[in-house]
Amino acid sequence: MYSTKPVGRGASARKYDLLTALGAFALALGKHDQRRALRLITLITARYNWARDELAVGQREIARLWSVDERTVKREMALFRAKGWLVVKRQGARGRVTQYGLGIDQLLSDTEAAWEYVGSDFELRMGKEVLPEKVVPLPVRGKVAVPDVSSGTEWALSKALLHAEDMASYSSWIASLERAERAGGRLTLRAPSRFHAAYVQTHLEGRLLKACQEIDADVAEIRIVV
Structure with missing residues (x-):
């Protein structure tokens, strides 16, 4: 290689x-x-x-x-x-x-x-060049699919950043969040259940907002619905 x-x-x-x-x-x-x-x-x-x-x-x-x-x-x-x-x-x-x-x-x-x-x-x-040093990847629980960024939305790109930063948290809580709508500075995401929505809103809202603001500084609020 x-x-x-x-x-x-x-x-x-x-x-x-x-x-x-x-x-x-x-x-x-x-x-x-x-x-x-x-x-x-x-x-x-x-x-x-x-x-x-x-x-x-x-x-x-x-x-x-x-x-x-x-x-x-x-x-x-x-x-x-x-x-x-x-x-x-x-x-x-x-x-x-x-x-x-x-x-x-x-x-x-x-x-x-x-x-x-x-x-x-x-x-x-x-x-046929020299092989690079072998890197042993850290184990990740389950198979985590790489986010699809083809839509180019602020949430698609934010998910890609969050995936790269913390695969475990992404796999458990973020991967299943879907973009519902965008109204001004508010981005609404849809969770698969009420428990899932409550957990994300309580524990991950700040991280999601920070990632979205890296992509689009106009995002001022993240709202999670079911």
């Missing part, structure tokens, strides 16, 4: 290979996915520090680079985190911007189907 460290001997080739894989993958998709991948490629090319695996750029600067508003930046960065393409290394606080690293393993896994479009030499190079 391809070496996931873009530093050291052969680092330059690995950088280009990773960007090529992401570009080829995106070009096989629709225009919205292509634009999203182009944004990430441009951000990586312009501001990512390969030697330190570090991307530390403010939302305002990213918005200027992408020619969008800061709300779009917030949603796109949250989606990249949900996909596992970006990983938070240090959360922003007190004037410091959030520091990200690249989720290279996930990027390679997601783009693997498109390697053949580049050519057999590319496939060979990507498949």
Whole structure:
């Protein structure tokens, strides 16, 4: 398997290979996915520090680079985190911007189907490199499905963030919550039972609200109904 460290001997080739894989993958998709991948490629090319695996750029600067508003930046960065393409290394606080690293393993896994479009030499190079260190995943009770973010709603993206942060809590209480409606700053979610709704409202409302506000700052209230 391809070496996931873009530093050291052969680092330059690995950088280009990773960007090529992401570009080829995106070009096989629709225009919205292509634009999203182009944004990430441009951000990586312009501001990512390969030697330190570090991307530390403010939302305002990213918005200027992408020619969008800061709300779009917030949603796109949250989606990249949900996909596992970006990983938070240090959360922003007190004037410091959030520091990200690249989720290279996930990027390679997601783009693997498109390697053949580049050519057999590319496939060979990507498949015959040094194996990364084996990571033993922590056990998770039951099988937790990855949230579907295709709708692009604030709740779909928030669920992806919550899934990445705490799979156990997500599996037990959050996965079954459905988006009922949005009225102004109030987001209404539907729970499968009264007990479920009461537990979420009592113990998880603050966490849900925080996740939603990371996606959409206009969300001011979470309401749980049955």
